[in-house]
Amino acid sequence: MTQPPYRRIADEIRARIVDRELRPGDPVPSARGITREWGVALATATKVLATLNAEGVTRSLPGRGTVVANPVGPKQPERAVRRSEGDPDLTRERIVTAAIRVADAEGLSQLSMRRIATELGAAPMSLYRHVDGKDELVVSMMDSVIGEDPLPARPPKGWRAQLELSSRLQWQSFRHHPWLAQALSITRPQLIPNGMRHTEWALRALDRSGLTIQEMMHVHTTLFSHVRGLALNLEAEAQAEQDSGLTSDEWMETQEHGFRAIASTGDFPLLSRLVDSDMELDLDQLFEFGLGRLLDGLERYISGR
Numbered sequence: 481m482t483q484p485p486y487r488r489i490a491d492e493i494r495a496r497i498v499d500r501e502l503r504p505g506d507p508v509p510s511a512r513g514i515t516r517e518w519g520v521a522l523a524t525a526t527k528v529l530a531t532l533n534a535e536g537v538t539r540s541l542p543g544r545g546t547v548v549a550n551p552v553g554p555k556q557p558e559r560a561v562r563r564s565e566g567d568p569d570l571t572r573e574r575i576v577t578a579a580i581r582v583a584d585a586e587g588l589s590q591l592s593m594r595r596i597a598t599e600l601g602a603a604p605m606s607l608y609r610h611v612d613g614k615d616e617l618v619v620s621m622m623d624s625v626i627g628e629d630p631l632p633a634r635p636p637k638g639w640r641a642q643l644e645l646s647s648r649l650q651w652q653s654f655r656h657h658p659w660l661a662q663a664l665s666i667t668r669p670q671l672i673p674n675g676m677r678h679t680e681w682a683l684r685a686l687d688r689s690g691l692t693i694q695e696m697m698h699v700h701t702t703l704f705s706h707v708r709g710l711a712l713n714l715e716a717e718a719q720a721e722q723d724s725g726l727t728s729d730e731w732m733e734t735q736e737h738g739f740r741a742i743a744s745t746g747d748f749p750l751l752s753r754l755v756d757s758d759m760e761l762d763l764d765q766l767f768e769f770g771l772g773r774l775l776d777g778l779e780r781y782i783s784g785r
Contacts, residue, residue, distance in 0.1 A: 529725025654711035
């Protein structure tokens with residue numbers, strides 16, 4: 481029986497892995513690369529990647545795409561024997577670092593005390609000697625990653641430059657850790673010292689602007705909502721890429737024919753023009769555009785007081 485094209489291509493990529501042409505952690509051809517190399521439709525290429533992922537041959541990593549999975553085999557010696565619950569090498573800092581590593585690679589939904597214990601080669605219950613549970617651990621994770629890019633001791637001149645700087649540092653944190661936006665709450669803010677430093681920074685920047693303390697806080701929350709709102713797409717996009725095997729651009733290509741069919745009715749002339757302009761929805765560009773317009777409006781608001 482003749483194999484379907486997606487199965488044949490998946491087997492060829494698997495053979496490259498078996499022959500060590502592709503090693504664990506190496507990127508495999510993207511959906512677009514498969515269409516070019518094998519001359520198949522994008523839908524077929526997507527099925528190839530989904531098949532390899534489902535079989536455990538590959539896995540998708542946020543920000544890296546689809547890579548060769550680590551081979552299933554005996555555990556490494558350092559993790560083969562679990563440490564005792566009183567292990568002096570197990571510290572809160574090591575637990576937080578391991579938890580961040582897991583969340584960065586696999587998403588917040590995959591984070592559990594058992595998963596972290598596996599990462600550390602420790603007994604799950606031993607973690608509770610250092611953290612009360614997952615909720616407390618996530619707060620410590622957020623504090624740690626926000627502190628990776630600290631605010632400078634000497635701020636730039638002018639409230640606008642100061643707010644631009646803090647917003648860009650926040651965006652950078654979200655970019656490096658896609659799970660962070662989902663974990664942070666605006667309506668029920670967690671007690672995160674490094675997050676509070678950003679709030680204090682924004683209030684200090686606006687302290688001589690003529691705004692009330694409530695207005696200053698509204699400004700900070702509005703700017704932060706813009707940053708976090710866009711950042712919420714980062715983990716969702718990483719998950720979608722993992723599930724589909726397609727980057728955002730590749731997925732948009734699969735939708736173009738259907739969109740043009742709808743647009744051809746004449747009901748959407750401006751959207752049709754937008755598609756013809758070959759515009760890309762780049763999150764970094766959206767962040768910069770939105771930040772600039774918000775600060776423009778705030779500048780007029782403050783000058784009008």
